[in-house]
Amino acid sequence: MTNYRSFSRRRVLGAGLAASVFLSVPALAQAYPIGERDSGPSVSGALAAAGTTTTYPPTKIHVPAPTGPDKIGTVELHLIDQARDDASAPGGKRELMVSVWYPARPRAEGPPAKYMPPKTADVLSHSLAMAAFGLKDPVFDFAGSDTHALVGVPAQFGRHPVVLYSPGYPLSRFYGTAQVEELVSRGYIVVTMDHTHEGPVEFPGGRFVPGTDVLLPTADETKAAVDARVADARFVLDKISLLAFGLNPDAERRQLPRGLRQAIDINRVGMFGFSAGGHTTANAMLADPRIKAGVDLDGTLAYDMQKGPVGPAALHGLDRPFMLFGSDGSQRVDPSNTDTFDLSWATFWQTQKGWKVNLQLPGTNHLGFSDYQFFFYDIFYGLTGDDDGAVQVQANVGGILDRHRMLLSQRTYLTAFFDQFLRGQQQPLLQKQSQAFPEVQFVS
Secondary structure, three states, X not given: OOOOOOOOHHHHHOOOHHHHHHHHOOOOOOOOOOOOOOOOOOOOHHHHXXXXXXXXXXXXOOOOOOOOOOEEEEEEEEEEEEEEEOOOOOXXXXXXXXXXXXXXXXXXXXXXXXXXXXXXXXXXXXXXXXXXXXXXXXXXXOOOOEEEEEEOOXXXXXXXXXXXXXXXXXXXXXXXXXXXXXXXXXOOEEEEEOOEOOEOEEOHXXXXXXXXXXXXXXXXXXXXXXXXXXXXXXXXXXXXXXXXXXXXXXXXXXXOOOOHHHHEEEXXXXXXXXXXXXXXXXXXXXXXXXEEEEEEEOOOOEOOOOOOOEOHHHHHOOOOOEEEEEEOOOOEOOOOOOOOEOHHHHHHHHHOOOOEEEEEEOOOOHHHHOOHHHHHHHHHHHHHOXXXXXXXXXXXXXXXXXXXXXXXXXXXXXXXXXXXXXXXXXXXXXXXXXXXXXXXXXXX
């Protein structure tokens, strides 16, 4: 019988959890959050040592329920880009895993989709447990946690706008699940993509490709990564277009949900992304006119936020709508504030030709625009039963803004943006400060 030991709130809070997470996890330590990180004490050697002798149970996370009326279905696709080489792949060509999330029929019944596949979950749970708590145990039970989506169920009748999602460098596509599920519950089809060789990716049959060991890429390395991501996004859109025309793009030709092809409106396509995914979104829009509107969640549009150079989307601007949505301590356009000024956002603001808005969410950290904004609460509370401690831990990671309001604000403004520019429904929420969301500020 496993001897589970007590988990000390004081141990974690006193060790500077936020600094540990930012500096120790490959999925976070990269060029994009530099200059956006919280200051805090370094990781305690005692904390790390304690983790070598203590065993804790894996704890499920709870994705906050989406607020829209539609049920959610999901299916994964294995895509192979015959136009791009990858010597490490079995067939020598670039391979991607994507998830298609779609509105499901009201009476649909099926198995719930898990938050992550098992091998991806194991790697990420181990790395986060060590980085955040100094523990060797995989305390995040990502593989055992349910989402609100049902696997492979029939798609809702009617045609639905399509939104692509690109994660931060080098994060998993699953770390945007809370935002994705909200959009789908509001009638959107959302396609989330992993960028192979960044975060870990699990392919059909259990084949596993680990993530990158490059924790702090140079500007040149970051440019190469963003360029590859843009090519990924355009390729994925090509394949979703084929799906809409009745072809099955999955490499294994696995069965697709009934009605999915008919549900795709390929003439109404948007995109959003977190961190490097925001930069990917902007550059993909510059390269591909099929993407009608885009959102950057707290991602610099430069290849190095402080040193540059500024990326092409910022240099040239876009002729379609784009929303900047930044955290409390980053992505400002005021050059007098040297701690938070980002030349790439300021440059984009001057060059952007299409509709634009620059929103800020005070009280949030960079990671507050990913699923990190809620699941550290679940883990700490599950280990300790200490609500106050869990709130503090969550605040160290996602920000001091109430986590429920943090997610609600993001979900609401993302939906409003795509409702206006993919559905043609004017949104007063995007015009000025809202009394219903005083936490969201219009910067420019």
